[in-house]
Amino acid sequence: MTDLTSLTLAEARKGLAAKNFTSLELTDAHLSAIEKARVLNAFVMETPDQARAMAREADSKIAKSDAGPLAGIPLGIKDLFATKGVRTTACSKILGNFVPTYESTVTSQLWRDGAVMLGKLNNDEFAMGSANETSCFGPVGNPWRREGSNTTLVPGGSSGGSASAVAALLCMGATATDTGGSIRQPAAFTATVGIKPTYGRCSRWGIVAFASSLDQAGPIARSVRDAAMLLRSMAGHDPKDTTSVDIPVPDYEAAIGKSVKGMKIGIPREYRLDGMPAEIEKLWEAGAKWLKAAGAELVEVSLPHTKYALPAYYIVAPAEASSNLARYDGVRYGLREQGKNIIELYENTRAEGFGAEVRRRVMIGTYVLSAGYYDAYYLRAQKVRTLIKKDFEDCFAKGVDAILTPATPSAAFGIGEKGGADPVEMYLNDIFTVTVNMAGLPGIAVPAGKDAQGLPLGLQLIGRPFDEETLFSLGEVIEQAAGRFTPARWW
Template sequence: MTAPTDFTIAEARTALAKRELSATELTQAHLLTIEALNPRLNAYITVTPEVALQQAKAADAALAKGEAGPLTGIPLAIKDLFCTAGTRTTAASKILGNFVPPYESTVTANLLRDGAVFLGKANLDEFAMGSSNATSAFGGVENPWKRTGDDTVLVPGGSSGGSAAAVAARLALGATATDTGGSIRQPAAFCGIAGIKPTYGRVSRFGTVAFASSLDQAGPMARTVEDCAILLGSMAGFDPKDSTSAQMAVPDFAAACARGVKGLRIGIPKEYRVPGMPAEIEALWQQGIAMLKDAGAEPVEISLPHTQYALPTYYIVAPAEASSNLARYDGVRFGLREEGSDLKDLYERTRRAGFGDEVRRRILIGTYVLSAGYYDAYYLKAQKVRALIKRDFDEAWGKVDAILAPATPSAAFGQGEMQDDPVAMYLIDVFTVTANLAGIPGLTVPTGLDSKGLPLGLQILGKPFDEETVFAVGSALERAANFTATPSVRAAA
């Protein structure tokens, strides 16, 4: 029999329905794995065994009555950016180190409505600002994968590195995550799992600690494309508490996974062949193109001419919005408070003590580009370029049904190998930020291993609110790639 921690979400739902194991047994198996591996991986900031077991007990009662929901009894990790009533929510920052929300985010409320079990709060880069999970005030996360013959500790990617590591190492069956510039898709690729950033507005942002409000979008991570579809089906939906939430019905995402790709046109953007791209990434991309062609799709070369401006545009827009959103952390209303000689001194001491270096760096950049004399030169110009990037995609949809591209320019790197160079760290997001600027869905699928045995992923980008086609293409790619490799640090089978 499959070990409980090795189930996919789809398999676990079947096993629970057939009473082959109980939700309590499934939850206990994951809690034991967390107890054994989390001290090393640091994937969770807060573990909630009492809450999880109580929810599992309620799930077993629902299963016994035949009242199971779509996620009844499924143990999940919740990125510590989603407010959870009665459970500490830190955003991996000292400034929120002891914050216990009195309310539930819409995403987590939807998951609880559908019967999910919450194992705890997953680690992340502070305020979701980072690409390595090295900026967390609670310490970095270790990627459960290792290079062949090398015990170097690798980063899991960021900002959703704790979510990705937890899923890859079997510390959860799935996880919530957020993606502002690639924070779902990049760590998913680094950890050999699947993850989708939905269309902006598909999932409510209410109760999710804000980074950049016009870019942030919540989505799921799991070990298979189908599992991501199952989770997104619960997470998505209109929410009147979020003014950017789309009033659209939630399709059966999981059913779309079986559609196939016959007759679909798959765009191959020539601008994603960036200078210095490793040969392994190019080879993986070509392999993915061939796989989809064999499955019945037609590759079509397209041009997204403003792609070259996406990274600088993102690193103007995102810090500008961050500087505005993080102004609320002043030491007066909630969170950390450092006493000062007057109000200004209190603000300065609180923020100096509460924010890490990367958060302070982005606040300063954002404040600068919004300041008098620079607003037109930087922020306003970035918004105009953002519109051109979106227009590139809008024009592409007249020719293709989805787009295939690399997810990252490399496999996972070692802790400390790039963190001293902020610009090099920002370049990690080169393939992912366009989807956030355009507001379109993007799915990462693990597709192969590099020469050192580390996972590499490809991403599928889709039309706004056409996650169904994205899942169909992703599932076809997943079947063809048949990625079965597992990390060296994981639950014992």
């Protein structure tokens, strides 16, 4: 039955409907794949009993022809999403064995539509990282390796567990979150499809917050169609999240295969970095060629404030994080390290509970919000953010339908290879993706090719606000042209 795991979500849905196999069989196949792939460390919590119970329920609903759009489909859930009765830690020691009494809006919508939870997926602690190396459960292995090498590579981050599990056929799709590139960069590193929808498209309720004005949930899947199917269930207005937007969720799948003829695709000249690897450049050109072949028109565009995006992001995101993470104080839940008085309790708990990268960002955030520095840092970064947003608006106002860029400046790298001495080296991974969060726009990463060492590379498409449909249409053109990529199994 192991070949059940290699089906796409769309194929599995068809098979389930045709009763070729049951959800229980499909779920068991994935549970056994997860068991065999523990070396990847993609799952931090396996929930086989719950998975089988959900699968049985899905099977009975399918039998009664009462099945939701994701009935019986086994998924992995990033550990940032609160799952009722199932430990949720954001991969931080500080949450300890926290078990929520509530279910996040996004996951509850997936269960509403019949999906099956296989377990919780590894991620960077509080989603702070680009390599999934900051998790308190240890790093995640990328199912991809360089040709002829046994070095374990990172899957990217922060949704490294999600990307790795989807690429390694451990689940048919996964939830993920993206604050500066945390869906798109790991998708690019693992030859999976990841979409960060428009800010406000998915509810943030029940997702452990990193940076509230940037955080957005989205799926990682093995095809553009699968991603579209998942997003349709995940998205929607939620009165419990004031920043979620009350507009109807379209049938994203209907956008797949829609003609892109006459669409205007922007190529931003500022994304052509000095010293960018030639193969990235080549990939970008190939992407443009494929879209052109499908009838799209390519235009060079300018996003002049791009170079300020990363520095501004590393002010805004830590500022919000420093405040969002203040609730982890050892008083009400999670880890508590005693002290002689309340100040010591705070200090001991937070020093013990937070990892180095989280501590660094909390300190940066506290600093930039301090009296006397607020105007110079936070306020200024917000102004930059407005300018970045305006860059995109100007571009779209000229009739551009979507913007094509590389997803990452390089392919996956080895565990421990980057950022050891200088955190900025790691932060540069998000150079092409942070602008999208700063502007609140939708962005999709689609696998488009391989580098010289046989590692996958992805392209990114950036769309107008709430126009995820165009991204799915264009993404599928690239997918069709580039083909699908599957890692050779080594685990």
